[in-house]
Amino acid sequence: MDDATVHNYHPLPVVIESAEGAWVTDTAGRRYLDLLAGYSALNFGHRHPRLIAAAERQLGRVTLTSRAFQHDLFAPFCEQLADLCGMEAVLPMNTGAEAVETAIKTARRWAYRVKGVPADTAKIVAARGNFHGRTTTIVGFSDDEEARDGFGPFTPGFELVPYGDVEALSAAVDDRTAAVLLEPIQGEAGVIVPPPGYLAEARRITEERGVLLIADEIQSGLGRTGRTFACEHEGVVPDAYILGKALGGGVLPISAVVSSRAVMDVFTPGSHGSTFGGNPLACAVALEVIALLRTGAYQRRAAELGARLHRELAELADGDWPVTAVRGRGLWAGVDVSPAVGTGREICERLMARGVLAKDTHGSTIRVAPPLVISEEDLSWALAQLRGVLG
Numbered sequence: 001m002d003d004a005t006v007h008n009y010h011p012l013p014v015v016i017e018s019a020e021g022a023w024v025t026d027t028a029g030r031r032y033l034d035l036l037a038g039y040s041a042l043n044f045g046h047r048h049p050r051l052i053a054a055a056e057r058q059l060g061r062v063t064l065t066s067r068a069f070q071h072d073l074f075a076p077f078c079e080q081l082a083d084l085c086g087m088e089a090v091l092p093m094n095t096g097a098e099a100v101e102t103a104i105k106t107a108r109r110w111a112y113r114v115k116g117v118p119a120d121t122a123k124i125v126a127a128r129g130n131f132h133g134r135t136t137t138i139v140g141f142s143d144d145e146e147a148r149d150g151f152g153p154f155t156p157g158f159e160l161v162p163y164g165d166v167e168a169l170s171a172a173v174d175d176r177t178a179a180v181l182l183e184p185i186q187g188e189a190g191v192i193v194p195p196p197g198y199l200a201e202a203r204r205i206t207e208e209r210g211v212l213l214i215a216d217e218i219q220s221g222l223g224r225t226g227r228t229f230a231c232e233h234e235g236v237v238p239d240a241y242i243l244g245k246a247l248g249g250g251v252l253p254i255s256a257v258v259s260s261r262a263v264m265d266v267f268t269p270g271s272h273g274s275t276f277g278g279n280p281l282a283c284a285v286a287l288e289v290i291a292l293l294r295t296g297a298y299q300r301r302a303a304e305l306g307a308r309l310h311r312e313l314a315e316l317a318d319g320d321w322p323v324t325a326v327r328g329r330g331l332w333a334g335v336d337v338s339p340a341v342g343t344g345r346e347i348c349e350r351l352m353a354r355g356v357l358a359k360d361t362h363g364s365t366i367r368v369a370p371p372l373v374i375s376e377e378d379l380s381w382a383l384a385q386l387r388g389v390l391g
């Protein structure tokens, strides 16, 4: 990369010029199937016609008002999203990290004002291997050294427990605990699905002990796992959802914390805000995203294609292939590749040469998370390319 670029990423050497559905085209006119889908921001594919039409309609009306004034899509957006979540109140932000920060502020205020935790002593319990974003507070409770190194001093008030360990979670929750913050499936950690019953136990523990359960569904939510929310697979309803990524339909950033009135009412005018949060253009696209999700078609598709994906990947894991483990749910998988065939990065470079764009994580995991609009034929072709680079 040249020049004026800050090297905080190590992108594959492909320069994308246009895209549609599950496919992108580079500046040389080569086409690639997108198996990353913008880390699930592109669940509905590139330039979904209904989302682009919603954005274009809104460009001709009003794009930004700030929250100092009201706009006509704000209340409908909040109402529709609350309804989709089975919740009561929505606080929109822009990026995922901002929504996580908002959830942290929510939990702390709730602890002081509702639960009665002594001032400035509230604790939030999170999981090892978490990924909740890149702000200084959030990387402060990450255990990924690369994400933390050189960015301290960090915000106190967080405790990490091993992901999937019910006893450790129970032991960490005390009188000062405001919230347990979890990804129902850990995405960046390598698509880690917790042991069956973990989320349900986390729900039981938090409910019994008067602690908020906050589900970061920024990557797992909005159709990816075959349900609207990954928590649904265990019949769990958290106290708050954190949403982002696909909420903006791959068109623009919009995120939100969605919870009950009682929890969200800890905010009062002046206590929190965002210049762009809940802007008319973002609300217009997000309303269309919600309408797409309401059809249930995307969740169904993720479940159906996901069944096929996991059936085929299981054959790789069980056979003589250099694959040491496969995890995931719905149209979302982490494939651990034996170092003998190369690093995750090298595998992704070989996939790229065959017209498939994927992204490695943690050295040797390849993630498979195409847009939910991918055709079965294309998915099958992508898996054939994966076998091709492994075999």
Ligand SMILES: *Cc1c(COP(=O)(O)O)cnc(C)c1O
Pocket: 039, 094, 095, 096, 097, 098, 100, 131, 132, 133, 134, 183, 187, 188, 216, 217, 218, 219, 220, 244, 245
């Ligand atoms: C991507 C992600 C975030 C951060 O979202 P940004 O929009 O990049 O700030 C937070 N939590 C999870 C689970 C994510 O996958």
